[in-house]
Amino acid sequence: MGQPRVRAERPDGEFLGYRFKDQTLLERALTHRSAAGEHNERLEFLGDALIGFMIADYLFNRFPDADEGALTRTRATLVNRDSLAAIARGLDLGAHLRLGEGELKSGGWRRDSILANCFEALVGAVFLDGGMEACRERVDAWFAERFATIDPKDATKDPKTQLQEYLQSRRHALPAYRTLDVSGPPHNQTFLIECAIPALDLAVEAEGKSRRRAEQEAARLALAAAQAQFVKE
Amino acid sequence: MGQPRVRAERPDGEFLGYRFKDQTLLERALTHRSAAGEHNERLEFLGDALIGFMIADYLFNRFPDADEGALTRTRATLVNRDSLAAIARGLDLGAHLRLGEGELKSGGWRRDSILANCFEALVGAVFLDGGMEACRERVDAWFAERFATIDPKDATKDPKTQLQEYLQSRRHALPAYRTLDVSGPPHNQTFLIECAIPALDLAVEAEGKSRRRAEQEAARLALAAAQAQFVKE
Numbered sequence: 001m002g003q004p005r006v007r008a009e010r011p012d013g014e015f016l017g018y019r020f021k022d023q024t025l026l027e028r029a030l031t032h033r034s035a036a037g038e039h040n041e042r043l044e045f046l047g048d049a050l051i052g053f054m055i056a057d058y059l060f061n062r063f064p065d066a067d068e069g070a071l072t073r074t075r076a077t078l079v080n081r082d083s084l085a086a087i088a089r090g091l092d093l094g095a096h097l098r099l100g101e102g103e104l105k106s107g108g109w110r111r112d113s114i115l116a117n118c119f120e121a122l123v124g125a126v127f128l129d130g131g132m133e134a135c136r137e138r139v140d141a142w143f144a145e146r147f148a149t150i151d152p153k154d155a156t157k158d159p160k161t162q163l164q165e166y167l168q169s170r171r172h173a174l175p176a177y178r179t180l181d182v183s184g185p186p187h188n189q190t191f192l193i194e195c196a197i198p199a200l201d202l203a204v205e206a207e208g209k210s211r212r213r214a215e216q217e218a219a220r221l222a223l224a225a226a227q228a229q230f231v232k233e
Numbered sequence: 234m235g236q237p238r239v240r241a242e243r244p245d246g247e248f249l250g251y252r253f254k255d256q257t258l259l260e261r262a263l264t265h266r267s268a269a270g271e272h273n274e275r276l277e278f279l280g281d282a283l284i285g286f287m288i289a290d291y292l293f294n295r296f297p298d299a300d301e302g303a304l305t306r307t308r309a310t311l312v313n314r315d316s317l318a319a320i321a322r323g324l325d326l327g328a329h330l331r332l333g334e335g336e337l338k339s340g341g342w343r344r345d346s347i348l349a350n351c352f353e354a355l356v357g358a359v360f361l362d363g364g365m366e367a368c369r370e371r372v373d374a375w376f377a378e379r380f381a382t383i384d385p386k387d388a389t390k391d392p393k394t395q396l397q398e399y400l401q402s403r404r405h406a407l408p409a410y411r412t413l414d415v416s417g418p419p420h421n422q423t424f425l426i427e428c429a430i431p432a433l434d435l436a437v438e439a440e441g442k443s444r445r446r447a448e449q450e451a452a453r454l455a456l457a458a459a460q461a462q463f464v465k466e
Binding site: 041042044045046047049050052055056057060063066067068071072132138171172174175176177178179194196198 | 274275277279281282283285286288290291294299300301304305310365404405406407408409410411412427429432
Protein backbone atom coordinates (compact mmCIF):
# COMPACT_ATOMS: atom_id res chain seq x y z
CA MET A 1 0.00 0.00 0.00
CA GLY A 2 2.33 2.76 1.21
CA GLN A 3 1.91 6.51 0.97
CA PRO A 4 1.82 8.57 -2.21
CA ARG A 5 5.27 9.13 -3.64
CA VAL A 6 5.44 12.89 -3.40
CA ARG A 7 3.39 15.38 -1.45
CA ALA A 8 4.20 18.74 -2.97
CA GLU A 9 3.75 21.74 -0.70
CA ARG A 10 1.69 24.52 -2.28
CA PRO A 11 2.24 23.39 -5.87
CA ASP A 12 2.13 26.28 -8.34
CA GLY A 13 1.03 24.04 -11.17
CA GLU A 14 4.29 24.01 -13.10
CA PHE A 15 4.17 20.22 -13.00
CA LEU A 16 1.05 20.55 -15.18
CA GLY A 17 2.59 22.75 -17.86
CA TYR A 18 0.53 25.65 -16.56
CA ARG A 19 1.44 28.20 -13.90
CA PHE A 20 -1.55 29.40 -11.90
CA LYS A 21 -1.91 33.10 -11.18
CA ASP A 22 -4.33 32.21 -8.38
CA GLN A 23 -2.76 29.43 -6.29
CA THR A 24 -5.96 28.87 -4.36
CA LEU A 25 -7.72 27.64 -7.51
CA LEU A 26 -5.13 24.93 -8.02
CA GLU A 27 -5.25 23.98 -4.36
CA ARG A 28 -9.03 23.73 -4.49
CA ALA A 29 -8.87 21.55 -7.64
CA LEU A 30 -6.58 19.15 -5.80
CA THR A 31 -8.71 18.98 -2.65
CA HIS A 32 -11.04 16.00 -2.34
CA ARG A 33 -14.20 16.50 -0.33
CA SER A 34 -12.84 14.17 2.37
CA ALA A 35 -10.15 16.77 3.21
CA ALA A 36 -10.60 19.95 5.20
CA GLY A 37 -11.14 23.21 3.35
CA GLU A 38 -12.84 24.10 0.12
CA HIS A 39 -13.07 20.98 -2.04
CA ASN A 40 -13.10 20.44 -5.78
CA GLU A 41 -16.67 19.32 -6.56
CA ARG A 42 -17.95 22.61 -7.99
CA LEU A 43 -14.83 22.89 -10.15
CA GLU A 44 -15.45 19.32 -11.27
CA PHE A 45 -18.97 20.30 -12.43
CA LEU A 46 -17.50 23.13 -14.50
CA GLY A 47 -14.58 21.09 -15.83
CA ASP A 48 -16.79 18.21 -16.91
CA ALA A 49 -18.85 20.60 -19.05
CA LEU A 50 -15.71 22.24 -20.45
CA ILE A 51 -14.14 18.94 -21.45
CA GLY A 52 -17.40 17.85 -23.07
CA PHE A 53 -17.50 21.00 -25.14
CA MET A 54 -13.81 21.17 -26.04
CA ILE A 55 -13.61 17.56 -27.17
CA ALA A 56 -16.84 17.97 -29.18
CA ASP A 57 -15.44 21.10 -30.83
CA TYR A 58 -12.14 19.37 -31.58
CA LEU A 59 -13.79 16.31 -33.15
CA PHE A 60 -16.27 18.45 -35.11
CA ASN A 61 -13.40 20.33 -36.76
CA ARG A 62 -11.01 17.46 -37.24
CA PHE A 63 -13.50 15.03 -38.76
CA PRO A 64 -15.68 17.04 -41.16
CA ASP A 65 -17.11 13.87 -42.70
CA ALA A 66 -18.01 11.99 -39.52
CA ASP A 67 -21.70 11.89 -38.71
CA GLU A 68 -23.21 12.73 -35.34
CA GLY A 69 -23.27 9.10 -34.17
CA ALA A 70 -19.59 8.56 -34.91
CA LEU A 71 -18.69 11.87 -33.24
CA THR A 72 -20.70 10.96 -30.14
CA ARG A 73 -19.13 7.52 -29.88
CA THR A 74 -15.63 8.87 -30.48
CA ARG A 75 -16.11 11.41 -27.73
CA ALA A 76 -17.26 8.65 -25.39
CA THR A 77 -14.04 6.72 -26.04
CA LEU A 78 -12.01 9.86 -25.22
CA VAL A 79 -14.03 11.11 -22.25
CA ASN A 80 -14.89 8.51 -19.66
CA ARG A 81 -13.78 7.69 -16.15
CA ASP A 82 -11.04 5.30 -17.24
CA SER A 83 -9.50 7.70 -19.75
CA LEU A 84 -9.66 10.75 -17.47
CA ALA A 85 -8.13 8.74 -14.62
CA ALA A 86 -5.34 7.64 -16.97
CA ILE A 87 -4.62 11.25 -17.94
CA ALA A 88 -4.63 12.18 -14.23
CA ARG A 89 -2.08 9.42 -13.59
CA GLY A 90 0.09 10.71 -16.41
CA LEU A 91 0.11 14.10 -14.65
CA ASP A 92 0.84 12.39 -11.32
CA LEU A 93 -2.18 14.14 -9.82
CA GLY A 94 -2.42 11.42 -7.18
CA ALA A 95 0.80 12.68 -5.61
CA HIS A 96 -0.68 16.16 -5.22
CA LEU A 97 -4.18 15.25 -4.07
CA ARG A 98 -5.39 16.45 -0.71
CA LEU A 99 -7.41 13.67 0.89
CA GLY A 100 -8.92 13.12 4.30
CA GLU A 101 -7.33 10.59 6.65
CA GLY A 102 -9.68 7.76 5.71
CA GLU A 103 -9.23 8.15 1.97
CA LEU A 104 -5.48 8.52 2.43
CA LYS A 105 -5.23 5.28 4.37
CA SER A 106 -7.38 3.35 1.90
CA GLY A 107 -5.33 4.53 -1.09
CA GLY A 108 -7.81 7.06 -2.46
CA TRP A 109 -5.09 8.72 -4.55
CA ARG A 110 -5.06 5.61 -6.71
CA ARG A 111 -8.83 5.40 -7.19
CA ASP A 112 -10.11 5.99 -10.74
CA SER A 113 -13.15 8.02 -9.73
CA ILE A 114 -11.19 10.37 -7.45
CA LEU A 115 -8.47 10.87 -10.07
CA ALA A 116 -10.94 11.45 -12.93
CA ASN A 117 -12.90 13.97 -10.85
CA CYS A 118 -9.70 15.74 -9.87
CA PHE A 119 -8.68 16.04 -13.51
CA GLU A 120 -12.07 17.56 -14.36
CA ALA A 121 -11.66 20.01 -11.47
CA LEU A 122 -8.19 20.93 -12.73
CA VAL A 123 -9.62 21.79 -16.16
CA GLY A 124 -12.24 23.98 -14.47
CA ALA A 125 -9.53 25.68 -12.41
CA VAL A 126 -7.35 26.46 -15.45
CA PHE A 127 -10.41 27.95 -17.18
CA LEU A 128 -11.19 30.23 -14.24
CA ASP A 129 -7.53 31.20 -13.85
CA GLY A 130 -6.49 31.69 -17.47
CA GLY A 131 -9.63 31.81 -19.60
CA MET A 132 -10.95 29.73 -22.45
CA GLU A 133 -7.91 29.77 -24.73
CA ALA A 134 -5.40 28.86 -22.03
CA CYS A 135 -7.71 26.06 -20.94
CA ARG A 136 -8.16 24.79 -24.48
CA GLU A 137 -4.41 24.79 -25.02
CA ARG A 138 -3.92 22.64 -21.89
CA VAL A 139 -6.78 20.26 -22.72
CA ASP A 140 -5.37 19.78 -26.23
CA ALA A 141 -1.97 19.01 -24.72
CA TRP A 142 -3.36 16.61 -22.12
CA PHE A 143 -5.39 14.75 -24.74
CA ALA A 144 -2.66 14.92 -27.43
CA GLU A 145 -1.59 11.29 -27.16
CA ARG A 146 -5.19 10.13 -27.42
CA PHE A 147 -5.98 12.53 -30.25
CA ALA A 148 -3.10 10.99 -32.19
CA THR A 149 -4.69 7.56 -32.39
CA ILE A 150 -8.45 8.13 -32.69
CA ASP A 151 -10.47 7.48 -35.80
CA PRO A 152 -14.27 7.82 -35.81
CA LYS A 153 -14.44 4.86 -38.19
CA ASP A 154 -13.09 2.69 -35.35
CA ALA A 155 -15.56 4.03 -32.84
CA THR A 156 -17.85 1.08 -32.92
CA LYS A 157 -20.71 1.02 -30.51
CA ASP A 158 -19.80 -0.40 -27.14
CA PRO A 159 -21.56 -3.61 -26.01
CA LYS A 160 -23.96 -1.82 -23.61
CA THR A 161 -25.13 0.47 -26.42
CA GLN A 162 -25.41 -2.45 -28.83
CA LEU A 163 -27.46 -4.45 -26.33
CA GLN A 164 -29.72 -1.48 -25.59
CA GLU A 165 -30.37 -0.88 -29.29
CA TYR A 166 -30.97 -4.59 -29.88
CA LEU A 167 -33.59 -4.70 -27.11
CA GLN A 168 -35.21 -1.40 -28.10
CA SER A 169 -35.58 -2.54 -31.69
CA ARG A 170 -37.58 -5.49 -30.33
CA ARG A 171 -39.52 -3.27 -27.91
CA HIS A 172 -38.14 -5.06 -24.87
CA ALA A 173 -37.36 -3.38 -21.56
CA LEU A 174 -33.79 -2.19 -21.03
CA PRO A 175 -31.40 -4.54 -19.26
CA ALA A 176 -30.86 -4.17 -15.53
CA TYR A 177 -27.27 -4.12 -14.26
CA ARG A 178 -26.62 -5.14 -10.69
CA THR A 179 -23.42 -5.39 -8.68
CA LEU A 180 -23.31 -8.88 -7.20
CA ASP A 181 -19.92 -8.62 -5.55
CA VAL A 182 -16.93 -6.34 -5.08
CA SER A 183 -13.77 -8.09 -3.93
CA GLY A 184 -10.11 -7.30 -3.41
CA PRO A 185 -8.30 -4.40 -1.75
CA PRO A 186 -9.48 -0.85 -2.57
CA HIS A 187 -6.80 -0.15 -5.15
CA ASN A 188 -7.27 -3.47 -6.94
CA GLN A 189 -10.93 -4.37 -6.80
CA THR A 190 -12.79 -6.85 -8.94
CA PHE A 191 -16.44 -6.23 -9.73
CA LEU A 192 -18.95 -8.99 -10.41
CA ILE A 193 -21.89 -7.60 -12.36
CA GLU A 194 -25.15 -9.18 -13.41
CA CYS A 195 -26.94 -8.11 -16.56
CA ALA A 196 -30.57 -9.23 -16.47
CA ILE A 197 -33.12 -9.07 -19.27
CA PRO A 198 -36.43 -10.12 -17.68
CA ALA A 199 -38.28 -10.06 -21.02
CA LEU A 200 -35.97 -12.79 -22.36
CA ASP A 201 -35.73 -14.62 -19.05
CA LEU A 202 -32.00 -14.11 -19.27
CA ALA A 203 -29.31 -13.16 -16.77
CA VAL A 204 -25.55 -13.35 -17.19
CA GLU A 205 -22.61 -12.44 -14.95
CA ALA A 206 -19.21 -11.01 -15.75
CA GLU A 207 -16.15 -9.81 -13.87
CA GLY A 208 -13.95 -6.79 -14.49
CA LYS A 209 -11.41 -4.51 -12.83
CA SER A 210 -13.85 -1.62 -12.97
CA ARG A 211 -17.61 -1.49 -12.77
CA ARG A 212 -17.73 -0.11 -16.29
CA ARG A 213 -15.62 -2.86 -17.79
CA ALA A 214 -17.55 -5.58 -15.97
CA GLU A 215 -20.83 -4.10 -17.23
CA GLN A 216 -19.53 -3.96 -20.80
CA GLU A 217 -18.41 -7.57 -20.61
CA ALA A 218 -21.76 -8.65 -19.13
CA ALA A 219 -23.56 -6.75 -21.90
CA ARG A 220 -21.42 -8.46 -24.53
CA LEU A 221 -22.29 -11.90 -23.13
CA ALA A 222 -25.96 -11.00 -22.75
CA LEU A 223 -26.16 -9.78 -26.34
CA ALA A 224 -24.58 -13.01 -27.60
CA ALA A 225 -27.03 -15.03 -25.48
CA ALA A 226 -30.01 -12.97 -26.66
CA GLN A 227 -29.00 -13.42 -30.28
CA ALA A 228 -28.53 -17.18 -29.78
CA GLN A 229 -31.95 -17.36 -28.12
CA PHE A 230 -33.49 -15.50 -31.04
CA VAL A 231 -31.99 -17.99 -33.48
CA LYS A 232 -33.36 -20.92 -31.45
CA GLU A 233 -36.93 -19.57 -31.35
CA MET B 234 -53.16 19.38 -39.00
CA GLY B 235 -52.40 21.95 -41.74
CA GLN B 236 -49.10 23.33 -42.89
CA PRO B 237 -46.68 25.42 -40.82
CA ARG B 238 -47.78 29.00 -40.55
CA VAL B 239 -44.87 30.67 -42.29
CA ARG B 240 -42.20 29.29 -44.61
CA ALA B 241 -39.57 31.99 -44.82
CA GLU B 242 -37.37 31.94 -47.91
CA ARG B 243 -33.66 32.04 -47.13
CA PRO B 244 -34.01 33.45 -43.62
CA ASP B 245 -31.03 35.57 -42.59
CA GLY B 246 -31.59 34.90 -38.92
CA GLU B 247 -32.90 38.31 -37.94
CA PHE B 248 -35.94 36.58 -36.49
CA LEU B 249 -33.52 35.06 -33.96
CA GLY B 250 -31.95 38.31 -32.82
CA TYR B 251 -28.78 37.34 -34.66
CA ARG B 252 -27.81 38.05 -38.26
CA PHE B 253 -25.70 35.32 -39.84
CA LYS B 254 -22.65 36.29 -41.87
CA ASP B 255 -22.74 32.83 -43.44
CA GLN B 256 -26.31 32.09 -44.54
CA THR B 257 -25.52 28.46 -45.28
CA LEU B 258 -24.86 27.79 -41.59
CA LEU B 259 -28.33 28.98 -40.65
CA GLU B 260 -29.88 27.00 -43.48
CA ARG B 261 -28.07 23.88 -42.38
CA ALA B 262 -29.18 24.37 -38.77
CA LEU B 263 -32.79 24.50 -39.96
CA THR B 264 -32.51 21.41 -42.19
CA HIS B 265 -33.76 18.15 -40.74
CA ARG B 266 -32.14 14.96 -41.98
CA SER B 267 -35.39 14.02 -43.75
CA ALA B 268 -34.91 16.95 -46.15
CA ALA B 269 -32.54 17.11 -49.10
CA GLY B 270 -29.14 18.78 -48.64
CA GLU B 271 -26.77 19.07 -45.73
CA HIS B 272 -28.69 18.46 -42.52
CA ASN B 273 -28.26 19.70 -38.98
CA GLU B 274 -27.09 16.66 -37.01
CA ARG B 275 -23.41 17.56 -36.77
CA LEU B 276 -24.34 21.09 -35.68
CA GLU B 277 -26.66 19.54 -33.11
CA PHE B 278 -23.72 17.56 -31.67
CA LEU B 279 -21.72 20.76 -31.32
CA GLY B 280 -24.64 22.83 -30.00
CA ASP B 281 -25.56 20.26 -27.37
CA ALA B 282 -22.01 20.44 -25.96
CA LEU B 283 -22.02 24.25 -26.11
CA ILE B 284 -25.31 24.56 -24.25
CA GLY B 285 -24.10 22.10 -21.63
CA PHE B 286 -20.99 24.17 -21.04
CA MET B 287 -22.63 27.60 -21.17
CA ILE B 288 -25.39 26.71 -18.76
CA ALA B 289 -22.88 25.07 -16.42
CA ASP B 290 -20.69 28.18 -16.52
CA TYR B 291 -23.68 30.46 -15.92
CA LEU B 292 -24.93 28.45 -12.93
CA PHE B 293 -21.41 28.12 -11.49
CA ASN B 294 -21.02 31.91 -11.43
CA ARG B 295 -24.52 32.84 -10.42
CA PHE B 296 -24.83 30.42 -7.51
CA PRO B 297 -21.48 30.45 -5.69
CA ASP B 298 -22.93 28.59 -2.72
CA ALA B 299 -24.72 25.78 -4.57
CA ASP B 300 -23.03 22.41 -4.38
CA GLU B 301 -22.32 20.18 -7.37
CA GLY B 302 -25.50 18.14 -6.91
CA ALA B 303 -27.73 21.22 -6.89
CA LEU B 304 -25.91 22.66 -9.91
CA THR B 305 -26.31 19.40 -11.83
CA ARG B 306 -30.01 19.12 -11.03
CA THR B 307 -30.63 22.78 -11.86
CA ARG B 308 -28.95 22.35 -15.21
CA ALA B 309 -31.13 19.31 -15.91
CA THR B 310 -34.25 21.39 -15.29
CA LEU B 311 -32.98 24.02 -17.76
CA VAL B 312 -31.56 21.72 -20.42
CA ASN B 313 -33.83 18.88 -21.47
CA ARG B 314 -35.90 18.03 -24.50
CA ASP B 315 -39.05 19.70 -23.21
CA SER B 316 -37.33 22.96 -22.31
CA LEU B 317 -35.28 23.18 -25.51
CA ALA B 318 -38.40 22.45 -27.59
CA ALA B 319 -40.24 25.21 -25.72
CA ILE B 320 -37.46 27.69 -26.48
CA ALA B 321 -37.55 26.57 -30.13
CA ARG B 322 -41.31 27.22 -30.18
CA GLY B 323 -40.74 30.67 -28.70
CA LEU B 324 -38.41 31.40 -31.63
CA ASP B 325 -40.97 29.93 -34.06
CA LEU B 326 -38.28 27.59 -35.40
CA GLY B 327 -40.98 25.19 -36.59
CA ALA B 328 -42.02 27.71 -39.23
CA HIS B 329 -38.49 27.82 -40.64
CA LEU B 330 -37.63 24.12 -40.46
CA ARG B 331 -36.80 22.27 -43.67
CA LEU B 332 -38.35 18.83 -43.50
CA GLY B 333 -38.78 15.97 -45.93
CA GLU B 334 -42.23 15.28 -47.38
CA GLY B 335 -43.04 12.55 -44.87
CA GLU B 336 -42.11 14.59 -41.81
CA LEU B 337 -43.90 17.60 -43.22
CA LYS B 338 -47.15 15.68 -43.69
CA SER B 339 -46.99 14.12 -40.24
CA GLY B 340 -46.42 17.49 -38.55
CA GLY B 341 -42.72 17.08 -37.77
CA TRP B 342 -42.34 20.83 -37.22
CA ARG B 343 -44.38 20.43 -34.06
CA ARG B 344 -42.46 17.47 -32.66
CA ASP B 345 -40.49 18.10 -29.46
CA SER B 346 -37.45 16.07 -30.46
CA ILE B 347 -37.11 17.74 -33.88
CA LEU B 348 -37.53 21.21 -32.39
CA ALA B 349 -35.10 20.59 -29.53
CA ASN B 350 -32.46 19.21 -31.92
CA CYS B 351 -32.96 22.16 -34.26
CA PHE B 352 -32.42 24.58 -31.39
CA GLU B 353 -29.18 22.81 -30.46
CA ALA B 354 -28.06 22.99 -34.10
CA LEU B 355 -28.87 26.70 -34.16
CA VAL B 356 -26.62 27.28 -31.15
CA GLY B 357 -23.84 25.39 -32.91
CA ALA B 358 -24.36 27.47 -36.04
CA VAL B 359 -24.19 30.80 -34.16
CA PHE B 360 -20.95 29.64 -32.52
CA LEU B 361 -19.37 28.77 -35.87
CA ASP B 362 -20.61 31.99 -37.45
CA GLY B 363 -19.93 34.50 -34.67
CA GLY B 364 -17.66 32.85 -32.12
CA MET B 365 -18.00 32.06 -28.44
CA GLU B 366 -19.05 35.47 -27.15
CA ALA B 367 -21.76 36.04 -29.76
CA CYS B 368 -23.06 32.56 -29.06
CA ARG B 369 -23.04 33.07 -25.31
CA GLU B 370 -24.91 36.35 -25.70
CA ARG B 371 -27.65 34.59 -27.72
CA VAL B 372 -27.86 31.61 -25.36
CA ASP B 373 -28.18 33.97 -22.40
CA ALA B 374 -30.98 35.81 -24.21
CA TRP B 375 -32.79 32.64 -25.22
CA PHE B 376 -32.63 31.27 -21.68
CA ALA B 377 -33.31 34.63 -20.00
CA GLU B 378 -36.90 33.89 -19.02
CA ARG B 379 -35.88 30.58 -17.50
CA PHE B 380 -32.84 32.07 -15.76
CA ALA B 381 -35.17 34.56 -14.08
CA THR B 382 -37.07 31.91 -12.17
CA ILE B 383 -34.55 29.21 -11.27
CA ASP B 384 -33.26 28.55 -7.80
CA PRO B 385 -30.98 25.60 -7.04
CA LYS B 386 -32.73 25.23 -3.70
CA ASP B 387 -35.88 24.28 -5.61
CA ALA B 388 -34.08 21.80 -7.82
CA THR B 389 -35.26 18.74 -6.02
CA LYS B 390 -34.39 15.41 -7.48
CA ASP B 391 -36.82 14.21 -10.13
CA PRO B 392 -38.78 11.00 -9.43
CA LYS B 393 -36.62 8.81 -11.71
CA THR B 394 -33.49 9.92 -9.86
CA GLN B 395 -35.18 9.46 -6.49
CA LEU B 396 -36.32 5.96 -7.43
CA GLN B 397 -32.88 5.02 -8.74
CA GLU B 398 -31.19 6.22 -5.56
CA TYR B 399 -33.78 4.44 -3.41
CA LEU B 400 -33.14 1.14 -5.20
CA GLN B 401 -29.35 1.55 -5.27
CA SER B 402 -29.27 2.24 -1.55
CA ARG B 403 -30.96 -1.16 -1.12
CA ARG B 404 -28.68 -2.81 -3.70
CA HIS B 405 -31.58 -3.64 -6.00
CA ALA B 406 -31.37 -3.63 -9.80
CA LEU B 407 -32.39 -0.44 -11.55
CA PRO B 408 -35.98 -0.12 -12.74
CA ALA B 409 -36.80 -1.04 -16.34
CA TYR B 410 -38.94 1.42 -18.30
CA ARG B 411 -40.93 0.11 -21.22
CA THR B 412 -43.27 1.81 -23.65
CA LEU B 413 -46.53 -0.12 -23.61
CA ASP B 414 -48.47 2.10 -25.98
CA VAL B 415 -48.27 5.29 -27.99
CA SER B 416 -51.64 6.70 -29.06
CA GLY B 417 -53.06 9.80 -30.69
CA PRO B 418 -51.97 11.82 -33.73
CA PRO B 419 -48.25 12.62 -34.14
CA HIS B 420 -48.48 16.14 -32.74
CA ASN B 421 -50.55 15.12 -29.74
CA GLN B 422 -49.41 11.70 -28.65
CA THR B 423 -49.97 10.01 -25.35
CA PHE B 424 -47.38 7.60 -24.02
CA LEU B 425 -48.16 4.68 -21.75
CA ILE B 426 -45.04 3.63 -19.87
CA GLU B 427 -44.38 0.74 -17.55
CA CYS B 428 -41.86 0.97 -14.76
CA ALA B 429 -40.89 -2.50 -13.55
CA ILE B 430 -38.79 -3.41 -10.52
CA PRO B 431 -38.28 -7.17 -10.74
CA ALA B 432 -36.50 -7.34 -7.38
CA LEU B 433 -39.62 -6.01 -5.63
CA ASP B 434 -42.02 -7.90 -7.90
CA LEU B 435 -43.50 -4.55 -8.78
CA ALA B 436 -44.70 -2.96 -12.02
CA VAL B 437 -46.74 0.22 -12.44
CA GLU B 438 -48.04 2.08 -15.47
CA ALA B 439 -48.47 5.78 -16.14
CA GLU B 440 -49.51 8.03 -19.01
CA GLY B 441 -48.03 11.31 -20.18
CA LYS B 442 -47.88 13.67 -23.16
CA SER B 443 -44.19 12.90 -23.60
CA ARG B 444 -42.16 9.79 -22.92
CA ARG B 445 -40.17 11.70 -20.33
CA ARG B 446 -43.20 12.89 -18.41
CA ALA B 447 -44.82 9.45 -18.50
CA GLU B 448 -41.61 7.88 -17.20
CA GLN B 449 -41.34 10.43 -14.40
CA GLU B 450 -44.94 9.79 -13.40
CA ALA B 451 -44.41 6.02 -13.50
CA ALA B 452 -41.27 6.43 -11.37
CA ARG B 453 -43.19 8.55 -8.87
CA LEU B 454 -45.88 5.86 -8.52
CA ALA B 455 -43.30 3.06 -8.36
CA LEU B 456 -41.38 4.85 -5.61
CA ALA B 457 -44.55 5.31 -3.60
CA ALA B 458 -45.42 1.63 -4.09
CA ALA B 459 -41.90 0.51 -3.16
CA GLN B 460 -41.97 2.59 0.00
CA ALA B 461 -45.41 1.25 0.91
CA GLN B 462 -44.15 -2.30 0.34
CA PHE B 463 -41.15 -1.62 2.56
CA VAL B 464 -43.43 -0.44 5.36
CA LYS B 465 -45.56 -3.58 5.04
CA GLU B 466 -42.59 -5.98 5.27
